[in-house]
Amino acid sequence: MIELKGVSYSYPNGHKVLDNIDIRIEKGSFTTILGDNGSGKSTLIRHMNGLLKPSHGVVSVCGVDTASPTDIWKIRQTVGMVFQDPHSQAVGATVEEDVAFGPENLALESDEIRLLVTNAIANVGLECLEDSLLMSLSGGQLQKTAIAGVLAMVPEILIFDEVTSMLDSDSRSQIIDIVRQLNKRGKTVVYVTHHMEEALFADRVIVLENGSIASDGTPRDVFREIYASGRKVPPHLELAFRLQDAGMISPDVFPVDALSLKEEICPSR
Amino acid sequence: MEGFLFSYVAGKSILHGLDPRVKIFSVMCLSILIFRSSALVDLLVFALLFVGLTILAGSGLSGIRSVRPLLPIFVFIFLIHSFFTEGAALFNSQFSPTYEGLLKGSLVTVRFILLILYGSLLTSTTRPAVITAGIERILRPLPLRRVGVTSFEMATMMSLALYFVPHLLWYAGQIKDSQLSRGSKYRRDPISGTLSLAIPVLKGSMRMADDVAMAMESRCYQGNFRTSLFELKMTARDVLVCSIVLGVTALVLYA
Ligand SMILES: Nc1ncnc2c1ncn2[C@@H]1O[C@H](COP(=O)(O)OP(=O)(O)O)[C@@H](O)[C@H]1O
Ligand SMILES: [Mg+2]
Numbered sequence: 001m002i003e004l005k006g007v008s009y010s011y012p013n014g015h016k017v018l019d020n021i022d023i024r025i026e027k028g029s030f031t032t033i034l035g036d037n038g039s040g041k042s043t044l045i046r047h048m049n050g051l052l053k054p055s056h057g058v059v060s061v062c063g064v065d066t067a068s069p070t071d072i073w074k075i076r077q078t079v080g081m082v083f084q085d086p087h088s089q090a091v092g093a094t095v096e097e098d099v100a101f102g103p104e105n106l107a108l109e110s111d112e113i114r115l116l117v118t119n120a121i122a123n124v125g126l127e128c129l130e131d132s133l134l135m136s137l138s139g140g141q142l143q144k145t146a147i148a149g150v151l152a153m154v155p156e157i158l159i160f161d162e163v164t165s166m167l168d169s170d171s172r173s174q175i176i177d178i179v180r181q182l183n184k185r186g187k188t189v190v191y192v193t194h195h196m197e198e199a200l201f202a203d204r205v206i207v208l209e210n211g212s213i214a215s216d217g218t219p220r221d222v223f224r225e226i227y228a229s230g231r232k233v234p235p236h237l238e239l240a241f242r243l244q245d246a247g248m249i250s251p252d253v254f255p256v257d258a259l260s261l262k263e264e265i266c267p268s269r
Numbered sequence: 270m271e272g273f274l275f276s277y278v279a280g281k282s283i284l285h286g287l288d289p290r291v292k293i294f295s296v297m298c299l300s301i302l303i304f305r306s307s308a309l310v311d312l313l314v315f316a317l318l319f320v321g322l323t324i325l326a327g328s329g330l331s332g333i334r335s336v337r338p339l340l341p342i343f344v345f346i347f348l349i350h351s352f353f354t355e356g357a358a359l360f361n362s363q364f365s366p367t368y369e370g371l372l373k374g375s376l377v378t379v380r381f382i383l384l385i386l387y388g389s390l391l392t393s394t395t396r397p398a399v400i401t402a403g404i405e406r407i408l409r410p411l412p413l414r415r416v417g418v419t420s421f422e423m424a425t426m427m428s429l430a431l432y433f434v435p436h437l438l439w440y441a442g443q444i445k446d447s448q449l450s451r452g453s454k455y456r457r458d459p460i461s462g463t464l465s466l467a468i469p470v471l472k473g474s475m476r477m478a479d480d481v482a483m484a485m486e487s488r489c490y491q492g493n494f495r496t497s498l499f500e501l502k503m504t505a506r507d508v509l510v511c512s513i514v515l516g517v518t519a520l521v522l523y524a
Contacts, residue, residue: 049487073489081487087440088480091488093397093431100398100498102488110500117498131279135435149488 001027001157001188002048002079007057009043017043018211021057025157025190030183032199032219033192035208041192042084044208045159048190049079061157077106080150084162086142095121095137095145096130102153113152120152124178140171147178157188164198176201196223197234200256220254236261275392276335284326284394288507289403295510296391298518303383305522312379319386326394335393336385343378350374401428402497422492429481433474441470 002025009018017040025031025048035041046052047059050066059066061075083089092098096117103113121130124144134142143163150158160179164172180201183189191202199205205222207214215222227233227241236258243249243265255261279285284292303315323333356369366374392400405424413420445466 046483051483051487073491076487076489081484083480083484085477085480087436088477089484090432090436091425091481091485091490092428097396097398097428097498101485101490104495104497105489105491107494107496110496110498113496113498133276134432135439146484153488 001025001062002190003058003060004047004054005058007047007054007059009047009052009055011043016211018047018054021211021213023206023213023216025188027156027188028183028186029204030180030189030191030202031204031206032202033190033206033208034194034196034199034222036194039208040211041194041208042161043211045081045161045190045192048157048159049081050075051081077102077153078155079157079159080153080155081159082143082146082150082161082163084165086139086146086166089146089149090134090142091149093133094130095126095132095134095148098134098145099130099148099152102149106153116152116154117148120148123151123182124148138171139167140174143167143171143175144178147175151182155187157190158182159190159192161192162194164193164195196226196237197257200234200237200254240264275389277396278328278393280327280394282325282327282394283506284322284390286506287394287510288501288503289395289399290407290501290503291507291511291514292391292395293400293403293407295514296387298514299387300384302518302521303380303387306380307376309376309379312376312383315383316379319383319390322390326390328390328393333386335389336382339385343382346381347374347378350377396499397431398428398497399499399501401431402499402501405497406501419493421495425490425492433477433481437470437474440473441466444469444473 002023004021004023007018007021008016010016021044033041033044043052047054047066048061050059050061050072053059053067061079064071064075066072066075090098091101099117099120100113103116108116117130121127124147126141126144126148129137129141134145137145147158147163158179163179164175167175176198179189179191191198193199200219200223202219204217205219206216207222207226215225217225223233223237224241227238232238233241236255240249240253240255240261244251244253249264253261253264255264299315303312306312306315351366351370351374352364354367354370354373356367358365358367359371360366395403401424404427405420408420408423411420413423448465
């Protein structure tokens with residue numbers, strides 16, 4: 001689906017942010033890109049829909065080179081991107097107007113737009129707010145609107161750039177649920193975060209450090225590696241690893257949260 | 270969303286159903302007529318027309334009530350005119366309103382109030398996006414490309430402003446609060462106070478503008494041809510209303 005080959009990138013001011021990155025994102029997969037602030041996550045994913053062009057190397061989406069200027073709009077329609085700040089993605093006064101922005105740019109007929117907008121809004125559970133002013137929404141509702149706005153263009157791939165980092169914990173788990181649902185219904189997901197907890201339910205975790213890939217694999221392998229190197233992992237995971245090392249639970253167990261670890265240790269009936 | 274100045278009030282009235290271009294055109298004609306009328310009696314006709322249209326729109330008093338925040342401005346305009354117009358003084362003092370001033374003041378103020386009211390009648394019966402689409406269609410035949418913009422860009426600018434102006438006000442409020450809570454002397458020295466507010470707000474808005482531009486680009490915004498969720502269609506009724514407005518305006522202006 002998306003393929004990066006030997007990608008390096010320096011900003012116009014000469015600051016080198018990405019160094020020789022190779023990534024292949026498979027259709028239908030759920031990939032998390034994990035890294036500290038400033039490690040180059042945003043710079044990396046902005047290559048995946050052609051917002052940035054690599055200084056060296058090649059990026060292709062469904063076999064199309066992002067450097068080709070004629071295909072760029074097709075690529076951006078295929079790869080939808082949701083950003084961090086819920087307040088700086090709004091492009092309309094009300095929810096439905098905002099969600100309609102993408103399909104309007106694709107120059108679709110108004111009844112077709114209406115259908116896409118209604119569907120997209122239903123997908124994020126904002127049905128009763130479609131006529132509301134964006135000004136009156138909470139951060140979580142704004143972020144759902146942004147996701148709907150991207151869904152309305154019917155992309156195959158969805159990229160989320162730290163979309164929960166400015167939200168309270170309730171909206172955060174709602175957004176994560178929506179993302180996981182979308183992946184279950186067949187969308188390819190690339191989910192960027194600096195929270196380890198949010199990387200646990202992916203199929204694959206890519207750890208980015210200073211613009212290079214530090215590790216890449218299943219969450220279990222990657223977090224084992226992080227744990228083995230002596231760095232902090234989420235507490236319930238550390239407990240699970242210790243129990244595994246002591247031979248008290250099976251080494252195959254990988255609990256996504258504390259509750260599933262508890263189920264592993266003392267199953268409730 | 271009810272009650273704010275110039276906000277939309279959902280409904281199904283005839284006024285809601287009219288094409289935005291017809292409504293914009295009518296408000297423009299009415300504004301010309303209101304500005305041309307020099308007698309309070311004439312303005313009474315426009316006030317009555319407004320009451321009639323408000324009843325037709327079914328939006329009740331909310332349109333009138335939403336104008337209340339502007340009351341100080343109305344009073345200010347009225348006072349300025351009543352005190353600073355040459356004429357026969359009302360009281361026997363150095364500084365006194367004049368008869369002519371009172372007359373002119375009420376004329377100007379009533380005109381202004383009527384303009385605002387008709388404007389709010391337009392916005393309360395038309396969705397912001399539909400107004401934008403209407404303006405886009407009105408601008409489309411103009412040779413805007415020669416000055417480097419398209420009617421679509423103008424329309425997008427307007428709908429962006431609809432979110433960003435209130436959002437920036439909110440943002441400025443947040444910054445002001447946080448400055449006050451850190452003990453800034455905001456209130457004591459208005460000049461440096463304003464600067465210390467303006468600079469972070471300006472910085473923040475530039476960053477936001479960058480972010481929004483990127484979000485728009487990733488949603489395939491190209492600035493040239495685009496369609497709208499709200500399709501505009503001129504019906505026979507629209508044409509009829511338009512010709513009545515045009516006819517009456519021409520009659521009043523040239524007869
Ligand atoms: N427009 C830019 N110009 C120059 N440097 C930038 C720009 N944007 C980001 N950077 C720098 O690139 C590095 C990586 O940034 P970014 O990709 O935003 O990281 P992350 O998303 O992981 O926090 C940071 O050191 C940042 O300062
Ligand atoms: Mg980032």
